[in-house]
Amino acid sequence: MTEQSENKTLIIESQYFPPICFYKTLIEADILKIERYEHYQKVSFRNRCYIAGPNGKILLSVPLSKGKNQRTIMKDVRISNVENWQGLHWKTLTSAYRRSPWFEYFENDLEGLYEKKFDFLLDWNMACLEWANKVLGISKEILLTDGFEKSYDPAAGILDKRDHFVPGQDQEGLPTYAQVFGERTGFFPNLSILDLLFCEGKRGLELLK
Template identity: 85%
Template structure:
């Protein structure tokens, strides 16, 4: 068994529609604890996710009120809603996945999520996490940290995976392979956002993660 499977709690930063690798790690654990007292870090999955498009990988990035260079505590990071970024993200998702087998199945609820206004990045990410968990058919216990600790004693049953998942550096080994919408044109892209797996495989996505 893996160290995550033997542990009680998986500790990780908040992410925007997390990657498939995130979910492969999550389903091996029992409790998910989200770090909310760290300082925001740029170039991370905290405000970005990646999907597959007709010309390659597409980045979806949530704009922040103080830009990418802020060093605000994660729970206080505000989204910039001056422009309709949610509408743009939804239009991009629709364009990329409208021909996928399961997009129409998930479309009504997901569109409703993208129509809700969120002021804080953590709240948006948590809503995305809860939606994806429900869509996959999993219900891990989710907790939020009460304070920031730089390190944790493994004997306490907490496996610290904060900042272990970096854009462009996720391991392809062991990633599930499936038919992507534009795969014949672009080739297969591993470890995209969980949305890609859901739209292409539906509930079967959970089986592929195991």
């Protein structure tokens, strides 16, 4: 058996600042492979993430040039930059987390990411993933698929979680922690990894294990 086949590979779709369940699964893998040859699917984490606000969960959605009903290959899905959605998302994040323990620590670096323009959703998502991995202290080899395969052999050490995590679906075994508005709204599990980072900082990695 080769060293490559002994490694555990997680294959999953590209997501915008993925939810905590994504990262809970990622830390158990050696290699992360992002699916880029699937068709875009609406109502997924591909172009949306959820954060905690004073009145409940807040949806941040990346606008797409052909809308949410397109059936475009993921690597070709274009972002609509007609409006300053990045500025709006950043303003929302600032409003929701400026009183969190770790927001100030990450603020300048993350603001710089939101000031960069991206034409393709996959490129934006990859930049978000790499940023979150860096600040969490996660070091994984990240690959992109070379073509679409309907299924993968688990015996080959491949964990296929494409379309496994969807908005609104309960996930078990996730960490709990103090959220900014938790006393008012109650705890919201499985928000974007940004929520865990702003509330717990680098301790977030320990909570995921």
